[in-house]
Amino acid sequence: MTTTTPVLTDSKTLNEVVNCLTENIPIQTQGKCEQKNIFEILIRAATQKDSIENTTKVLKNVPTSNDIRYHLEKYSDNS
Secondary structure (H helix, E strand, O other), X not given: OOOOXXXXXXXXXXXXXXXXXXXXXXXXXXXXXXXHHHHHHHHHHHHOOOOHHHHHHHOOOOOOHHHHHHHHHHOOOOO
């Protein structure tokens, strides 16, 4: 029996999803709240069936839930 290495790992999958979102959904950010942070927090909250509020409390060195909501409110889909 041979073992195979998965083509995508959890971290690779997360990076691919974040890259895709970043390219297609531009969100203007400022300060330590980067677009990548926003998407990582949203993805974690969704996959864990958790809130943005609790997700930002669980993770270390991430923007606050208010920062995330502030930047999401600035998003405008101009298409």
